[in-house]
Amino acid sequence: MTVVAGCDVGSLTSKTVIMRSGRILGNAIIKSKPNPVESAQTVMQAALAACGINMADILCCIGTGYGRNNIPFVSDVKSEISCHGKGAQWLLPSARTVIDIGGQDCKTIRIDNAGQVVRFAANDKCASGTGRFLEVMSGVLDISVDELGNLSARATAPVTLASNCTVWAQADVIKFVNSGCPLADIGAGINTAMAKRVAILANSVKPESDIIMTGGVAKNKGVVSTLEKLLGHQIKKSRKADPQIAGAIGAALFALETINSR
Amino acid sequence: MIVAGCDIGSLTAKAILLENDEIISSAVIRTKSRPAASAREVIQTALMRAGSKLEDIACLVGTGYGRNQIPAVDRVESEISCHAKGAHHLMPTVRMVIDIGGQDAKAMRIEEGGAVAQYRYNDKCASGTGRFLEIMAEALEIPLAEMGAIADQATEKLVITSQCVIFAETEVISLVNAGKQTADILNALHRAMAKRVAALARSIGVAQDVVMTGGVAKNKGIYTALGKALNLKIKSLNGNDPQLIGALGAALCAREHADNG
Numbered sequence: 008m009t010v011v012a013g014c015d016v017g018s019l020t021s022k023t024v025i026m027r028s029g030r031i032l033g034n035a036i037i038k039s040k041p042n043p044v045e046s047a048q049t050v051m052q053a054a055l056a057a058c059g060i061n062m063a064d065i066l067c068c069i070g071t072g073y074g075r076n077n078i079p080f081v082s083d084v085k086s087e088i089s090c091h092g093k094g095a096q097w098l099l100p101s102a103r104t105v106i107d108i109g110g111q112d113c114k115t116i117r118i119d120n121a122g123q124v125v126r127f128a129a130n131d132k133c134a135s136g137t138g139r140f141l142e143v144m145s146g147v148l149d150i151s152v153d154e155l156g157n158l159s160a161r162a163t164a165p166v167t168l169a170s171n172c173t174v175w176a177q178a179d180v181i182k183f184v185n186s187g188c189p190l191a192d193i194g195a196g197i198n199t200a201m202a203k204r205v206a207i208l209a210n211s212v213k214p215e216s217d218i219i220m221t222g223g224v225a226k227n228k229g230v231v232s233t234l235e236k237l238l239g240h241q242i243k244k245s246r247k248a249d250p251q252i253a254g255a256i257g258a259a260l261f262a263l264e265t266i267n268s269r
Numbered sequence: 270m271i272v273a274g275c276d277i278g279s280l281t282a283k284a285i286l287l288e289n290d291e292i293i294s295s296a297v298i299r300t301k302s303r304p305a306a307s308a309r310e311v312i313q314t315a316l317m318r319a320g321s322k323l324e325d326i327a328c329l330v331g332t333g334y335g336r337n338q339i340p341a342v343d344r345v346e347s348e349i350s351c352h353a354k355g356a357h358h359l360m361p362t363v364r365m366v367i368d369i370g371g372q373d374a375k376a377m378r379i380e381e382g383g384a385v386a387q388y389r390y391n392d393k394c395a396s397g398t399g400r401f402l403e404i405m406a407e408a409l410e411i412p413l414a415e416m417g418a419i420a421d422q423a424t425e426k427l428v429i430t431s432q433c434v435i436f437a438e439t440e441v442i443s444l445v446n447a448g449k450q451t452a453d454i455l456n457a458l459h460r461a462m463a464k465r466v467a468a469l470a471r472s473i474g475v476a477q478d479v480v481m482t483g484g485v486a487k488n489k490g491i492y493t494a495l496g497k498a499l500n501l502k503i504k505s506l507n508g509n510d511p512q513l514i515g516a517l518g519a520a521l522c523a524r525e526h527a528d529n530g
Contacts, residue, residue, distance in 0.1 A: 132433055132436075134435035134436055139436075173433075175372075
């Protein structure tokens with residue numbers, strides 16, 4: 008049986024997915040280490056352990072992500088854009104637009120029905136609209152990034168942040184905290200500022216339904232629901248797997264293509 | 270006849286008193302929470318230094334972020350026109366003014382007579398503003414005022430690839446953890462910031478002579494790095510405090526207005 012793997016070494020988290028016959032056998036997500044080689048080895052070991060497979064069983068492994076050129080056990084590397092496109096299409100066959108928000112970047116990708124990239128826009132220069140923005144703000148509020156996502160639903164009078172820039176927004180949030188503003192209202196304001204920035208990028212590729220989000224921030228309900236309002240489109244979810252591993256899924260699917268074409 | 274110019278910025282407030290074309294006093298203070306209070310204090314300080322009273326001021330022109338809150342102001346003018354006017358008055362050959370303030374950055378191209386031909390500013394992104402340096406000074410635990418001097422002692426050419434303050438800060442932490450020298454890191458930071466500002470300047474077309482205004486111009490490291498990034502020598506304002514140029518321009522507007530009755 009053809010066992011393949013995809014390894015996505017990101018700036019904040021690293022992911023590995025092991026697939027067989029188009030199904031996920033096992034996967035792992037870890038916090039990236041300063042050394043990408045270590046990240047790759049650790050997350051691969053974790054994924055192998057999760058499904059009781061040995062490294063030798065994997066016929067082909069493709070790498071992607073920021074640290075892709077440092078993965079010792081891959082036969083080839085593919086761009087994050089193509090891997091997220093392919094992975095998203097596997098997660099949701101009707102997906103035609105992918106919004107991927109990672110730890111330090113944001114990408115929006117239009118794909119065709121085969122998961123091939125039609126056009127894309129990316130931001131990896133500005134912290135605003137990336138996972139980093141939420142990390143900084145949740146730090147000010149002294150809550151986890153996961154808790155931040157739940158605040159929008161509980162807000163009664165959401166604040167408006169004066170700026171999308173992480174630096175200015177952080178100063179704004181501090182002011183709101185010091186003035187005794189309810190946590191939920193501030194949290195809603197943060198999620199909205201985040202969604203606004205992402206929407207600008209997303210609209211630049213003229214999003215089409217179905218829209219799916221990948222990357223860790225896809226799990227933030229506040230950002231997702233605000234983004235839906237701003238884009239005027241529903242954002243679909245997939246029950247097949249965690250959206251954070253979409254890139255690794257795409258890489259594994261590329262590995263399968265490589266095997267099949269040999 | 271005494272006239273006054275008052276520049277209420279986001280971080281500092283500045284005032285200049287002019288009497289018959291001479292600067293008789295000036296003041297710079299950190300802003301208070303209310304622009305009106307900042308204006309009152311900085312004007313009072315300048316008056317005290319000149320030995321004058323508020324009633325002696327024939328005309329007061331305000332500029333800057335808080336200009337509309339200056340008590341008893343006679344007129345307000347944009348920061349762009351005031352910085353251009355102030356710089357051109359001190360150096361008639363100036364054709365480009367780059368003003369880096371606490372929370373914004375502006376580039377202006379000036380015509381021969383001193384009128385503003387074109388300008389562009391950034392007040393949306395902290396990169397390329399004084400805030401970048403403030404945050405890095407905190408991260409490296411060194412006084413802001415010493416950054417330029419320390420950066421000058423660099424020996425190893427490091428590269429900081431990010432211009433975004435947040436991402437650059439992460440790079441700084443990695444460099445510190447890798448045991449790199451503070452002077453080298455600072456030098457790299459100055460170059461990263463200069464790149465951002467140079468891009469702003471280039472977007473409207475650079476023309477010499479170029480001068481810098483605003484508080485950040487006092488940082489020799491940025492001064493040098495920006496000159497290198499633009500591939501030219503940035504002219505100095507002959508000992509005049511670059512932070513006061515906006516207030517100077519406002520005072521010159523006040524003089525024109527008072528002259529015209």
